[in-house]
Amino acid sequence: MTRLATLAAVADVLLDDATSPSLLHDTLEQYRDLLLTASGLDLGDDSSLKPFDTGRGIAIGATWAALCIDDELRTQRFIAGLHAAVNEAIAAGSTTPVHVVYAGTGPFATLALPLMTRFPAEQLQFTFLEINAVSLAAVERLIDALGIGAYVRDVVLTDASTYQLPDRTVDILLSETMQFSLVDEMQVPITLNLLRQLPATTVLIPERITLRLGRLAETEGEPLVEDLGELLVIDRHTLRSYVRNTKSSDFPTVTLPLPPAGGLFAIRTGIQIFGGYRLEDYESGLTNPEIIGRFPDEEGTPETVEFTYQMEPCPYLRMLFRQNGAATPSEIGSEQKQEQYTGQHNGPFAE
Numbered sequence: 116m117t118r119l120a121t122l123a124a125v126a127d128v129l130l131d132d133a134t135s136p137s138l139l140h141d142t143l144e145q146y147r148d149l150l151l152t153a154s155g156l157d158l159g160d161d162s163s164l165k166p167f168d169t170g171r172g173i174a175i176g177a178t179w180a181a182l183c184i185d186d187e188l189r190t191q192r193f194i195a196g197l198h199a200a201v202n203e204a205i206a207a208g209s210t211t212p213v214h215v216v217y218a219g220t221g222p223f224a225t226l227a228l229p230l231m232t233r234f235p236a237e238q239l240q241f242t243f244l245e246i247n248a249v250s251l252a253a254v255e256r257l258i259d260a261l262g263i264g265a266y267v268r269d270v271v272l273t274d275a276s277t278y279q280l281p282d283r284t285v286d287i288l289l290s291e292t293m294q295f296s297l298v299d300e301m302q303v304p305i306t307l308n309l310l311r312q313l314p315a316t317t318v319l320i321p322e323r324i325t326l327r328l329g330r331l332a333e334t335e336g337e338p339l340v341e342d343l344g345e346l347l348v349i350d351r352h353t354l355r356s357y358v359r360n361t362k363s364s365d366f367p368t369v370t371l372p373l374p375p376a377g378g379l380f381a382i383r384t385g386i387q388i389f390g391g392y393r394l395e396d397y398e399s400g401l402t403n404p405e406i407i408g409r410f411p412d413e414e415g416t417p418e419t420v421e422f423t424y425q426m427e428p429c430p431y432l433r434m435l436f437r438q439n440g441a442a443t444p445s446e447i448g449s450e451q452k453q454e455q456y457t458g459q460h461n462g463p464f465a466e
């Protein structure tokens with residue numbers, strides 16, 4: 116079988132919503148082997164392992180970006196969601212090729228390649244943006260090795276959170292540059308920068324990322340017991356209406372009450388990729404609930420918690436627990452997670 120025939124067989128499985136977990140697992144192993152061989156990426160090399168500190172957020176090393184493929188439902192649903200969005204753009208009567216800007220390709224452009232076996236290059240074109248030179252070089256080798264250059268308009272080594280797009284006829288903006296709780300990595304600054312340069316009709320993938328406060332059961336698997344409200348929504352509407360205030364780039368603070376009886380509290384990350392394709396609690400490393408407190412503690416249960424999402428100096432979630440007039444600050448992001456960038460991405464292969 117040629118490499119492109121293998122890629123087409125991989126696409127068949129990934130785009131079939133009825134694919135079983137074991138077939139998905141085996142197929143993604145086959146897809147990973149194909150990408151590794153064709154890109155020549157050395158997963159163990161120091162330059163591949165090193166994270167890239169952009170100064171405004173972290174870009175994970177090429178090895179860890181490559182291994183995101185192993186976050187199986189994530190990979191399948193993003194590819195299926197992108198496929199549905201391309202089909203929708205074509206059905207809407209686009210006479211020119213559907214143009215997808217893919218920000219943060221990693222070394223494999225994992226979410227894009229299977230679609231190249233589904234549409235001719237006259238119908239589908241990509242622009243690839245990547246900040247890490249090791250990943251970018253691997254993507255370029257992959258394009259050559261698979262002979263898919265006709266699908267790729269440009270491959271740009273850049274920080275997508277500041278990049279100015281020379282061509283603004285973009286149908287779909289795709290980026291998966293996030294951790295759960297949207298901290299540290301640059302999903303929000305990247306989509307904020309790029310989406311605001313594009314027409315109102317450009318589809319954003321994922322369409323919506325929502326952070327919600329939840330109370331979890333103390334039983335195995337810590338399932339949700341009670342939803343306590345929304346603290347951040349990142350979608351086309353909130354990104355377009357975002358206004359940077361003169362003092363900071365923070366998103367507006369949201370205050371949520373905690374139930375007086377207390378419990379185990381967590382931030383839940385929900386991802387609506389496109390249409391019916393979504394990722395909910397625990398389905399992906401990106402949607403693992405982040406525990407923020409167990410109450411009552413020695414001081415009791417806070418009455419409220421205030422959440423402020425900040426983008427500068429790096430993506431970060433500040434919290435303020437208020438109780439009897441006293442305020443206790445806390446946060447998610449940065450140093451707390453530093454070891455994940457030097458060791459691993461928070462996909463299913465993380466501990």
Ligand SMILES: C[S@@+](CC[C@H](N)C(=O)[O-])C[C@H]1O[C@@H](n2cnc3c(N)ncnc32)[C@H](O)[C@@H]1O
Binds near residue numbers: 179181221301
């Ligand atoms: C989580 S990985 C995902 C890789 C691949 N898109 C996938 O879904 O499997 C994110 C990628 O985005 C890149 N990245 C992070 N911040 C970036 C930025 N500001 N500009 C361009 N690329 C960025 C990282 O270097 C990394 O390769």
